[in-house]
Amino acid sequence: MNKIYVWDLPTRLFHWGLVALVAFQWLSGEFEDELLEFHLLGGYAILALVAFRLLWGFVGGQYARFGNFLRGVGPTLEYARALRAKTAPRYLGHNPLGGWMIVALLAMLALQGVTGLFASDEVLGGGPLRHLVSERLGEILTELHEGSFNVLIMLVVVHVASILAHRLFKGEDLVRPMLTGYKESGEEAKKQ
Numbered sequence: 001m002n003k004i005y006v007w008d009l010p011t012r013l014f015h016w017g018l019v020a021l022v023a024f025q026w027l028s029g030e031f032e033d034e035l036l037e038f039h040l041l042g043g044y045a046i047l048a049l050v051a052f053r054l055l056w057g058f059v060g061g062q063y064a065r066f067g068n069f070l071r072g073v074g075p076t077l078e079y080a081r082a083l084r085a086k087t088a089p090r091y092l093g094h095n096p097l098g099g100w101m102i103v104a105l106l107a108m109l110a111l112q113g114v115t116g117l118f119a120s121d122e123v124l125g126g127g128p129l130r131h132l133v134s135e136r137l138g139e140i141l142t143e144l145h146e147g148s149f150n151v152l153i154m155l156v157v158v159h160v161a162s163i164l165a166h167r168l169f170k171g172e173d174l175v176r177p178m179l180t181g182y183k184e185s186g187e188e189a190k191k192q
């Protein structure tokens with residue numbers, strides 16, 4: 001078995017930084033009265049990470065590029081069918097379903113961050129751009145900011161469950177490569 005360097009350092013730092021920040025945003029959102037200032041800083045950091053990842057998707061390492069793992073509807077459905085039939089090929093980078101999950105996660109994180117800029121808290125203040133929108137729009141964006149966090153958490157649950165399922169049903173540990181950068185490349189690995 002050869003070891004192949006799949007996840008470059010920026011991608012790994014992005015990932016684990018994001019995990020820590022989402023956890024922190026959850027906590028600081030729950031204790032908003034005391035931690036609003038830090039919640040805002042965490043929000044800026046997440047927006048910066050998402051912006052970085054969008055850029056990295058075009059100029060980053062081979063397996064980090066969107067062109068490497070984003071597939072059209074046909075190939076994605078084909079992969080899903082193969083998964084059900086237990087004949088899905090192994091991918092070194094993200095598989096087609098995982099690729100779309102990443103798009104969904106990034107989109108929800110961006111939505112969270114952007115709506116947070118305009119969200120308002122009657123007592124404590126709120127996002128730095130809240131003065132730019134009407135009161136009604138501010139209310140809508142605040143509700144969206146709060147409600148869409150639940151959607152983000154649901155996506156994260158599916159994300160982690162599929163990584164666990166990979167471990168249980170395919171016997172492949174995906175977490176270690178996200179820590180070390182290296183994957184073992186068997187003969188069957190689809191190198192993309």
Ligand code: HEM
Nearest residue numbers: 011015019022093094095098102105156160163174175178
């Ligand atoms: C707040 C929680 C999380 C978020 C927002 C998140 C988001 C993401 C994103 C955006 C990627 C794509 C990485 C890239 O190409 O840049 C990814 C991949 C990955 N994540 Fe997470 N993640 C979260 C939690 C976790 C946890 C708790 C684990 C470990 C159990 C995990 C394990 C992985 C692995 C192994 C991959 C690579 C999957 C593959 O091999 O295709 N993630 N995650």
